[in-house]
Amino acid sequence: MxxxxxxxxxxxxxxxxxxxxxxxxxxxxxxxxxxxxxxxxxxxxxxxxxxxxxxxxxxxxxxxxxxxxxxxxxLKHDVLINIFNNRHTVLSQSLCDSVSIAWLLYAEHMLAQEAVSRVVSASPSISNQREALLTAVKEAVQTDPNSLHTFANILCTMSTNVSLGQDILDDISKYFPTPEVGLVPETIDMVPEGNNF
Known part of the structure; x- marks a missing residue:
């Protein structure tokens, strides 16, 4: 056998x-x-x-x-690439302000200036800018899967893209949950009623 x-x-x-x-x-x-x-x-x-x-x-x-x-x-690499691929259609239809996103990703050292130039030169077509950006992001994620987290965080900083970024972060946390940090309750100095000192 x-x-x-x-x-x-x-x-x-x-x-x-x-x-x-x-x-x-x-x-x-x-x-x-x-x-x-x-x-x-x-x-x-x-x-x-x-x-x-x-x-x-x-x-x-x-x-x-x-x-x-x-x-x-x-395995982590494959999962993160699949998350990006699964979100690609929604991103290509809904992503706003691709040029600003490209520059923010450049500032985070996720995209090279050449990639940003491709996004900028795709103007004035918004759909072409989106595709140029998503192509650059996909290349970055394939090289360094942790880039997907950076991309999602950048989206969350822009009011028009918050839900897109949060959806990606939610997908990531399904597979790679972060440990919950114990919250320390605030202590409030209160004197119970009827106990006057």
Whole structure:
């Protein structure tokens, strides 16, 4: 009976960790090269340093943690791109003031000046400006999925785009909830009735 083998270019996720480990073992990939593998998979050096620090002298565990980090990052990347793609139609129909948004994203280092120029030069057609902006945003999100959060926050700063930005933030929080911060109730100095000191 044949087992399904993951293709590293297809949609794989954290649940495929054992399959990826098995594939590397069958291919004879040495576990001692886990750090280099992590770098080639696109993991940050600081992430790999934490793995190494948490599991000193345990190359097998380091390899497992390295691949687990990569699969989680890949899953996050895919989810955020899907959120953008699912919102694309609404954005292309409703987004207001694409040029201002492009400049704000440039100020946040999310878009290059060339991308802003493409949005500006699409004038006077509002729909062309929107498409130029959305194309630039999609490219940014594909490079750095966290850019989607920046884009949504920028939309929330503009009264005409608040609902669009909030919808994206809501979608993100469905998949990546932020921990609730405990609120400290305000203390009010009150003297109960009938207790006059």
């Amino acid at each position: 044949a087992t399904s083998q993951p293709c590293l270019g297809s949609a794989i996720g954290v649940n495929d960790l054992i399959d990826v480990l098995d594939l590397l073992k069958r291919c004879g990939f040495p576990e001692t090269r886990w750090y280099e593998l992590g770098l080639r998979l696109g993991l940050l050096k600081k992430t790999l340093d934490v793995v190494e620090k948490n599991h000193p002298h345990d190359v097998s565990r380091c390899m497992t943690e390295c691949l687990s980090q990569w699969l989680a990052e890949k």
